[in-house]
Every structure is written in C-alpha cells, then in structure tokens.
Amino acid sequence: MKARLPLSYPLSGITLFLIASLSAQAATLTLQIKSAAGVAVEDAVVYLMSPLTPRLPIRAPNGQIDQINKVFVPPVSVVQTGTRITFPNKDNIRHQVYSFSKAKKFEIKLYADTPAKPVLFDQPGYVAMGCNIHDNMIAHLLVVDTPYFALSDKRGVAQFVDVPPGDYSLIAWYYMRPDLDAAVTPLSLKTDQAQTLVIKTRPID
Amino acid sequence: MRLPKLKTLQSRIFLFFFLLLLVTQIGNVLITSTLGLGIVNRQIAAELATGQRVFVQIIEQNTTQLGQGARVLAADFGFRDAVASNDQNTLSSALENQGERFQADLMSFVSLKGSSITYVRGRATVLAGLDYPWLFDQARQTGAESVIKQIDGVLYHLIAAPVSTPLPVGWVVTGFRIDNNFAKKIASITNTEVSFVSPQATRDWRIYASTLSREPLSALVQTLNSGHLTSRVLSDVHTSRGDYLSLPTPLASSPGQTALVILQKSRDAALAPFISLRNRLLAVGVIGLLLSAIVGMLISRNVTRSIQALAGYARNLAKGDYSATPVITGQNEIADLAHAFDHMRTEISAREAHILDLAYRDTLTGLPNRAMFQDRLQQAIHTARREGQSLTIMLIDLDRFRLVNDTLGHPIGDLLLQEVAKRLRATLHRGSDTVVRLGGDEFAILLPTTDLDHAAILARTLLTALEKPMTLDGQVIDMRGSIGLASSPAHGGDIETLMRCADVAMYQAKRNGSGYAVYDARYDQNTLGRLSLMSELRHAVEQNQLTLYYQPKVDLKDGSHYAAEALVRWIHPDRGFIPPNDFIPFAEQTGYIKAITRWVLNEGVRQCAEWIRLELVVDISINISARDLMNADLPDYFAEVLQLHGCPAERICLEITESAIFDDPGNALDNLQRLNTIGCKLSIDDYGTGYSSLAYLKRLPVSELKIDRSFVQNMVNDVNDVVIVRSTIDLAHNLGLRVVAEGVETEAILKQLCVLGCDQAQGYFFSKPMPADKFLEWTSSTLKRDEIKIACAC
Numbered sequence: 001m002k003a004r005l006p007l008s009y010p011l012s013g014i015t016l017f018l019i020a021s022l023s024a025q026a027a028t029l030t031l032q033i034k035s036a037a038g039v040a041v042e043d044a045v046v047y048l049m050s051p052l053t054p055r056l057p058i059r060a061p062n063g064q065i066d067q068i069n070k071v072f073v074p075p076v077s078v079v080q081t082g083t084r085i086t087f088p089n090k091d092n093i094r095h096q097v098y099s100f101s102k103a104k105k106f107e108i109k110l111y112a113d114t115p116a117k118p119v120l121f122d123q124p125g126y127v128a129m130g131c132n133i134h135d136n137m138i139a140h141l142l143v144v145d146t147p148y149f150a151l152s153d154k155r156g157v158a159q160f161v162d163v164p165p166g167d168y169s170l171i172a173w174y175y176m177r178p179d180l181d182a183a184v185t186p187l188s189l190k191t192d193q194a195q196t197l198v199i200k201t202r203p204i205d
Numbered sequence: 206m207r208l209p210k211l212k213t214l215q216s217r218i219f220l221f222f223f224l225l226l227l228v229t230q231i232g233n234v235l236i237t238s239t240l241g242l243g244i245v246n247r248q249i250a251a252e253l254a255t256g257q258r259v260f261v262q263i264i265e266q267n268t269t270q271l272g273q274g275a276r277v278l279a280a281d282f283g284f285r286d287a288v289a290s291n292d293q294n295t296l297s298s299a300l301e302n303q304g305e306r307f308q309a310d311l312m313s314f315v316s317l318k319g320s321s322i323t324y325v326r327g328r329a330t331v332l333a334g335l336d337y338p339w340l341f342d343q344a345r346q347t348g349a350e351s352v353i354k355q356i357d358g359v360l361y362h363l364i365a366a367p368v369s370t371p372l373p374v375g376w377v378v379t380g381f382r383i384d385n386n387f388a389k390k391i392a393s394i395t396n397t398e399v400s401f402v403s404p405q406a407t408r409d410w411r412i413y414a415s416t417l418s419r420e421p422l423s424a425l426v427q428t429l430n431s432g433h434l435t436s437r438v439l440s441d442v443h444t445s446r447g448d449y450l451s452l453p454t455p456l457a458s459s460p461g462q463t464a465l466v467i468l469q470k471s472r473d474a475a476l477a478p479f480i481s482l483r484n485r486l487l488a489v490g491v492i493g494l495l496l497s498a499i500v501g502m503l504i505s506r507n508v509t510r511s512i513q514a515l516a517g518y519a520r521n522l523a524k525g526d527y528s529a530t531p532v533i534t535g536q537n538e539i540a541d542l543a544h545a546f547d548h549m550r551t552e553i554s555a556r557e558a559h560i561l562d563l564a565y566r567d568t569l570t571g572l573p574n575r576a577m578f579q580d581r582l583q584q585a586i587h588t589a590r591r592e593g594q595s596l597t598i599m600l601i602d603l604d605r606f607r608l609v610n611d612t613l614g615h616p617i618g619d620l621l622l623q624e625v626a627k628r629l630r631a632t633l634h635r636g637s638d639t640v641v642r643l644g645g646d647e648f649a650i651l652l653p654t655t656d657l658d659h660a661a662i663l664a665r666t667l668l669t670a671l672e673k674p675m676t677l678d679g680q681v682i683d684m685r686g687s688i689g690l691a692s693s694p695a696h697g698g699d700i701e702t703l704m705r706c707a708d709v710a711m712y713q714a715k716r717n718g719s720g721y722a723v724y725d726a727r728y729d730q731n732t733l734g735r736l737s738l739m740s741e742l743r744h745a746v747e748q749n750q751l752t753l754y755y756q757p758k759v760d761l762k763d764g765s766h767y768a769a770e771a772l773v774r775w776i777h778p779d780r781g782f783i784p785p786n787d788f789i790p791f792a793e794q795t796g797y798i799k800a801i802t803r804w805v806l807n808e809g810v811r812q813c814a815e816w817i818r819l820e821l822v823v824d825i826s827i828n829i830s831a832r833d834l835m836n837a838d839l840p841d842y843f844a845e846v847l848q849l850h851g852c853p854a855e856r857i858c859l860e861i862t863e864s865a866i867f868d869d870p871g872n873a874l875d876n877l878q879r880l881n882t883i884g885c886k887l888s889i890d891d892y893g894t895g896y897s898s899l900a901y902l903k904r905l906p907v908s909e910l911k912i913d914r915s916f917v918q919n920m921v922n923d924v925n926d927v928v929i930v931r932s933t934i935d936l937a938h939n940l941g942l943r944v945v946a947e948g949v950e951t952e953a954i955l956k957q958l959c960v961l962g963c964d965q966a967q968g969y970f971f972s973k974p975m976p977a978d979k980f981l982e983w984t985s986s987t988l989k990r991d992e993i994k995i996a997c998a999c
Contacts, residue, residue: 098282100285100286100288100289100290100370101289105289107282128370128371128372129371130369130370130371131371132282135280135369135371137371138371138372
C-alpha cells in the first residue's frame with residue numbers, strides 16, 4: 001500500500017513531502033526531496049526519531065570517509081551514534097583531518113594511508129571536518145541517535161528500509177544550512193510509504 | 206664718479222650701451238625665471254604623480270603583508286581551536302601575539318554573529334564591541350578586504366581575512382595606524398610632503414597625520430574646507446611660506462568615512478636651485494653692468510675727451526690763437542678730424558694775416574693805417590704802464606695841403622703824400638717807432654719808450670725833412686707841417702685822450718706857426734668843459750654877460766686924437782672874469798664867434814655913438830675873426846648897426862689878422878672891399894706872424910698895420926727886431942699905411958717907437974684894457990698924455 005501524504009514544514013524554511021511505504025513487520029519509506037524551486041536535492045539527510053531509537057543497537061558500527069584528490073568522499077555522511085569512522089587517505093600527499101565541532105572534536109595528525117585508529121563518534125550532532133593542510137577540504141557528518149536514516153541521491157530520493165512501523169519524528173537536515181535546526185515532522189509509519197520532501201535551500205544556491 | 210649730463214655725446218653712448226646690457230640681463234633673468242617655473246611645475250607634477258603611484262604600491266604592499274598576517278592567524282589551528290571553543294583569553298592573547306609578530310597596530314577577531322574582540326598595540330586593555338559589518342559587506346560585494354577607518358580618534362588601514370573551522374565562523378582584522386610616522390615613511394620614499402585627511406563633517410576636515418609644519422598644514426585645512434581641492438587633480442595650496450603643489454588621492458573608504466592622502470611639494474623649495482641660479486645670474490649681471498658702466502664711461506670719455514680737446518682747440522682758433530697744433534693720437538676718425546682742424550688752422554691763419562695786412566695798411570702810402578696805429582698805441586700804453594716808462598705820439602698835419610690838392614690836382618696831392626710818407630719813414634731809425642697815415646693829410650708817429658724832450662728833437666728833425674722842397678711831376682713844392690706831441694702817462698693813459706691831446710697840440714702848433722707844439726692843458730678845455738662853455742657862452746651873449754673893455758691906442762704924433770681897441774670880456778656871474786683866450790679860440794672853432802662878433806660890433810658901434818653924443822670922438826677898433834670874414838652877411842650887418850646907432854663909419858676900424866685873409870683870400874677880399882665901401886677903416890692885426898708880403902697887402906683896402914707884439918717887445922734886446930720894426934714902419938709908410946705897435950710895456954720901447962716914426966702905440970705902458978667909464982676917466986686925465994709927450998719929445 002502506498003499512500004501519498006503531502007506534508008509541509010514551515011519550520012526552518014524546509015518543506016518536506018513524505019511518501020512512505022510500510023510492510024507489516026518492516027516498512028520501507030521512500031522520500032523524494034526537492035528544493036522549493038522543485039529541483040531534486042542531493043545529500044539531504046533524513047532520519048526518523050522516536051523515544052526508542054536512541055537505545056536501539058548500532059546497525060553499522062564502522063564507517064569510512066575517504067580523501068581522494070583533496071576531496072572528502074563522500075562529502076556528506078550520516079551515521080548512528082557510536083559508529084567508528086576511518087579516514088583512509090587515497091592521495092599521495094598527507095592530510096591532517098580535524099574537527100572543532102562540539103559533537104566530536106578530534107585531530108588526526110598528518111598521516112598517509114589509513115590511520116591506525118578509527119574515530120568514534122559517540123555524541124549525536126553535526127561535525128564539520130576539515131584538513132588543516134588543505135583549507136578547501138570540508139566533510140559534513142551528521143551523527144544521529146537512530147539507526148533509521150537515509151541520504152538523498154542525485155535524484156533527490158532517500159529510502160529507509162526495515163523500519164518497524166510506529167510513530168516517529170521525521171527529521172530533515174541539509175549540510176548547506178547546518179546552523180538551522182532540523183525540520184521535524186511527526187510520522188506514523190504503518191506500511192510502506194512514499195513521500196515528497198521539499199527543502200528550501202539557501203537563496204544563493 | 207660724476208654723472209654725465211644726458212645732452213653730451215658721452216652720456217648718450219654710455220647710456221645706450223648701459224641700457225642695452227641692462228635689457229639683455231633683465232631678459233636673461235626673466236627667461237631663466239620663467240623657464241625655471243615651468244620646469245619646476247612639470248617636475249613637481251611628475252614627482253607627485255610618481256609619489257602617488259609609489260603610495261598606492263606601499264598601501265598594496267601593506268595590504269598584502271597585513272592580509273597575510275591576518276590569513277596566517279585565521280588559518281592557525283590553535284587560533285581556530287580557540288575560536289571554536291570560544292576561549293576569549295586565548296583569543297586575545299593570540300591576537301596580541303600575532304599583532305606583535307606582524308607589527309600590526311590593531312588585531313581583531315569578529316565572529317559571524319557580530320561579537321568581536323580587538324587588540325590595539327600600545328593599549329593595555331582589549332577593546333570589545335568593535336564592529337566592522339561595512340568591511341565584510343564590502344568584502345563580500347567587491348572581494349576587497351581593505352578599508353580606512355577611524356577608530357578611537359586614530360585612522361587605521363584595516364585588512365580582513367576570514368576564519369574557517371572549516372566552515373566560516375568569523376574574520377580576523379588587522380590594521381595599521383596611519384600616523385605621523387607612517388606619513389614620514391611615505392614621505393621619505395616619495396620625497397613629498399604627505400598628509401592624511403578625513404572630514405569630520407562637510408567642510409570640516411581633520412588632519413590625522415602629516416609631515417607638514419604648522420603653517421602649511423593650516424593652509425591645507427583651509428583649502429580643503431573651502432572645497433578647492435579635488436581628488437586626483439593637481440592644485441595649488443597657498444601658504445605664507447610659498448605655494449605647495451598638491452595632489453589628493455582617495456583612500457579605500459568606508460561608508461561615512463572618506464579619506465584622502467595628499468601629496469605635496471613646495472614649489473619654493475623646488476625653485477630654490479633656479480632662484481640660486483637666477484641670483485647668480487643677477488650677480489653676474491650686476492657685475493657686468495658695473496663693469497660695462499665703467500668701461501663704457503672710460504671709452505666714451507676717451508672719445509669725447511678727444512672731441513672736447515678738439516672743441517677747445519677750435520675755441521682757441523676762434524679766439525685767434527693759431528700757434529698751437531692739435532694733439533693727434535692714433536689713426537682713427539678723431540685723428541682725421543684733428544688733421545682737418547690743423548689744415549684749417551694754417552689756412553685761416555694765412556688768410557687772416559692777409560686780411561689783417563689789408564686792414565692795417567694804407568694802400569696809398571704803404572704805411573700802416575689808423576687801425577694799426579690804435580692797436581700799437583694800445584699795446585705801447587700797456588707796455589709803458591707796465592715798465593713805468595713814457596711814450597710819445599705825434600700828429601702831423603700838412604699845412605695848406607688842400608691848396609695843393611685844389612690847385613695842382615689830386616694826382617700831385619697823392620704823390621705829395623707818398624713823398625711825405627717816405628720822408629717821415631726815412632727820418633725814423635728805430636724799428637719800434639711807427640709811422641702811420643691816419644687819413645687825408647694827417648700822419649701820426651708812435652714813439653714808444655721816448656720822452657717828450659727826445660720827441661721834440663725828433664719833431665724838429667721831421668719838420669726839417671718835410672721843408673726840403675719836393676719836385677713832384679716837374680713841380681717844385683714847398684711843404685710845411687705842424688706837429689702836435691702828446692705823451693703818456695703825462696697827458697693821458699688811453700688812446701682817445703692821447704689822440705685828442707696830440708690833436709690839440711697840433712692845432713696849437715698850426716695856430717702859432719711854431720711847427721710843433723707839445724700838448725699844454727692851457728690850450729685845452731676838456732670836452733665836457735667845452736660843452737658847458739658853449740651853452741654858457743650862448744647864455745652870456747643872450748644875458749649880456751659880455752662886456753667891452755677899451756685899450757687906448759695912443760697917437761704918438763697928435764696927442765689930441767683918441768682911439769681904442771675894443772676887447773671883449775666875459776664877466777661870468779659865478780666864475781667871475783673869464784680871459785678871452787679861454788673862450789675866443791673855442792668860439793672860433795665852434796663858429797659861435799659869429800654871434801660874439803655881432804654882439805661886439807653892435808656894442809662897439811653903440812659905445813662909439815654914445816661917446817660922440819658926449820662929444821668925445823674916439824676911433825674904435827673891433828676885431829674880426831677869419832670866420833667872420835668868410836661871412837658874406839657881415840658888411841650888411843655892419844651897415845645896419847652903424848645906421849641903428851647913428852655912428853659914422855669912419856669912426857670904426859675893423860682889425861683883421863693876416864692869416865684870416867689868407868685862409869680864403871677870394872672871399873676875404875670881396876668882403877673887405879664891401880666893408881671899405883661902407884666907409885670904415887681896415888687894419889691888419891698881428892702883422893709879422895704870417896707870411897703875407899707887403900706887396901700883397903698893398904692890394905688890400907687897408908689903411909693900418911699893427912706890428913705883432915712879439916717884435917715890439919723884443920726890440921730892446923734884439924737888434925734884428927728893431928730892424929724888422931723899422932723896415933716895416935718905413936715900408937708901411939711908403940704904402941700910405943698907418944703903423945700901430947702893440948705890446949708897448951716900457952718907456953724904452955715907447956721911446957724907440959717914437960724914434961722909428963711909429964704912428965700909434967698900444968700897451969700896458971699906457972693902460973690895460975678898461976671898461977667904458979674908466980676909459981672916459983682916462984681920457985680926461987692928462988697924466989699919461991704928458992708922459993707920452995715927454996717920451997716922444999726925446
């Protein structure tokens with residue numbers, strides 16, 4: 001069953017249209033994310049929160065953000081709290097990855113290849129990471145207290161799978177507006193749903 | 206140095222060159238000044254433009270340098286850590302540290318949220334609350350990161366750099382103070398005056414930094430406030446210390462805060478080398494002028510001195526000084542002129558000599574003339590006066606020359622004059638003696654350094670020389686002359702006086718027949734005296750001051766017969782008795798004798814008639830002068846007078862001198878005949894002094910002869926005179942003439958005259974001339990008559 005729920009978020013200028021599809025045990029929620037101008041928005045983070053989710057076990061305990069050609073790949077990531085991320089250096093130059101963000105402050109001294117220790121992100125929040133050598137290298141990471149999160153692809157499509165039906169808050173976050181609070185939409189997920197989410201990006205974009 | 210007058214050639218030449226040089230020098234200085242000003246203006250403009258470019262460069266350099274500092278700080282990991290962790294203490298110390306490191310005057314961090322923290326060098330505390338939204342707006346819009354901003358009363362150049370962690374979180378702002386030190390630094394590089402100004406309000410500019418001193422600075426503010434300075438336009442700022450060429454350039458400004466940097470250059474300072482050059486040119490010019498003035502003065506004076514010398518020389522020529530030759534130096538035009546002058550001198554000199562010769566020579570006789578005589582006499586008078594010597598002049602007049610001219614003709618007269626000249630010249634031996642012909646038959650001789658005694662000797666010699674018979678054109682002529690001598694200083698100290706004296710003496714000689722005479726004041730009445738005498742004489746005749754005195758003519762054979770010679774006397778009311786000699790010769794000369802004679806005739810005839818009425822018969826003799834004898838009216842007048850007084854003509858005897866008849870024998874004879882016809886007697890007076898022969902006298906209608914007193918008086922001493930008197934008496938008697946002796950003063954003479962058979966005698970022995978009443982008394986006295994009887998009886 002597919003239901004189309006037009007939803008609008010006045011908060012933070014983000015309008016979220018949500019299309020969810022749920023199965024009896026585990027539903028799949030597919031979201032189409034667009035800007036206010038109707039253009040598909042890539043790398044928009046969406047996640048579902050409920051009072052239960054922070055206590056859910058970690059689904060994918062390890063993550064990875066590469067540095068390729070002096071660019072973080074992927075530039076935008078979303079992980080569950082407690083995930084360890086490694087920063088493999090695929091360039092033939094050295095990098096020094098750091099973060100001054102409250103959610104995770106760290107610094108990996110100048111290194112090549114893959115550092116020995118992955119970085120544990122044990123606090124939810126936004127972490128902006130850069131390279132102290134190369135000012136233009138920026139990686140955006142959102143650490144969330146839920147295993148239910150998704151990242152929109154080039155077509156603006158983000159898909160949740162294996163989400164048990166229930167009442168959630170659907171939260172959308174976009175790295176271009178990290179200073180803004182995430183848009184929150186209550187969502188009662190019963191079956192597979194498909195929704196369209198409209199994100200109002202910065203005017204200059 | 207005396208300034209020359211403008212009229213002279215010297216001053217004109219001098220002035221011309223002086224002015225020429227002056228104009229040249231002024232031109233030099235003017236051109237130098239004008240050129241200098243132009244060059245300086247262009248040079249300053251170029252320097253200011255260069256300064257402007259250099260200043261922009263420096264600002265860019267500062268921007269780069271400080272921006273780098275800002276960027277370094279913004280990129281610093283620890284700094285970003287402090288920013289991220291909002292660690293205020295760490296932040297401010299990091300700012301201070303970075304500020305010190307980059308020598309920035311201000312370091313500031315401004316978060317994107319607007320909070321800021323600022324470190325200012327030299328300030329103990331950190332400023333908070335500074336905001337630079339304009340800076341970031343500006344940076345966002347134009348990408349520029351640099352701006353000028355006044356903070357806390359100080360002007361800063363601010364540069365902003367973003368801080369990222371890695372997302373932008375704020376700005377690091379660095380700034381440097383635009384103060385006097387900065388201005389000095391700029392000035393030292395651009396070599397201009399540098400001022401940073403910004404307006405507080407419209408027309409209220411404030412100076413934030415400047416290298417200018419106080420006065421030009423206030424001038425700059427005034428100019429700014431008056432709105433006379435425009436960005437990027439070269440303008441003048443006038444100050445009491447000269448003009449400043451100014452170039453304002455806008456600085457990166459913020460809203461509400463414009464600022465200018467003004468580069469200035471003193472024109473005077475730039476002009477200084479040119480002024481120095483001009484002053485040196487002036488000095489050279491003044492020295493040149495002075496030198497040219499001196500040299501010009503010398504040259505023109507040299508030229509004009511030669512000309513003046515020639516002018517002086519020409520003046521000497523004009524005065525007649527031909528002796529000097531002009532000084533000729535060099536071979537220039539002046540020398541040519543001098544040669545011409547010299548030539549002129551010799552020519553003029555020769556011509557003048559010739560003219561002088563003509564002017565000073567008598568062409569007939571070849572003797573010098575009157576003009577020459579006067580010149581020489583003048584010279585001689587000077588010399589004589591100087592040397593204390595005396596000189597003598599002679600005037601020689603030929604006797605009866607007119608007769609020769611009239612009877613023998615002028616050619617003979619001329620020959621005679623030439624012969625006389627020759628003889629006179631031949632007689633003089635001294636070279637210094639000068640014989641001249643004054644004109645007509647008058648000659649003169651100048652004898653310098655000769656006294657009267659020697660002159661008298663020479664006069665006699667001359668007379669002798671003249672008396673030698675001359676044979677002229679076959680005719681033998683006897684010539685005599687009369688010479689008058691006058692001497693200086695005895696008779697006068699000037700030409701006129703001497704000439705007149707000599708003239709008087711000459712006439713005296715002629716009158717006397719003495720051949721020569723030395724001037725005697727007695728002959729002469731000075732001209733003024735004569736003039737007054739003339740008027741007084743006229744007065745005397747009119748006022749009856751004249752009177753007649755009678756001197757008896759005693760008849761030696763018939764004592765009962767009375768006769769008297771009437772002699773005119775002048776009783777002057779002031780001067781008293783005036784002797785006849787003092788006015789009769791004068792009257793004869795002036796012609797006034799005619800009036801006197803008329804008076805005498807009238808009075809004599811009247812007296813005679815009166816006495817006849819008193820029954821006293823007196824024959825009265827009246828003197829008739831030579832001039833009277835020439836007068837054709839005389840006989841008629843005489844007849845009138847006789848008739849008027851009723852006097853018989855035979856009672857009157859007219860006495861005429863020998864010479865009077867011979868001066869003009871024709872006329873005289875005619876008049877004598879007419880007088881004789883009237884019936885009066887005629888008598889020859891002063892017989893013996895003239896040259897008349899008795900044979901000639903015989904033809905005259907005379908009845909009486911009066912022997913001159915000179916013979917009579919000498920009879921006692923000189924036998925010759927006795928012979929003359931006797932033979933005269935005898936001859937006269939033979940011709941039927943009565944003889945009268947004059948000048949009988951002694952009884953001895955009277956006795957002799959009686960012996961010789963003289964008819965009548967007259968003289969002091971009998972009586973002086975006396976007035977008519979006295980004469981009347983005398984006739985009644987018998988005393989004298991008796992004496993005569995006694996004398997003649999012997």
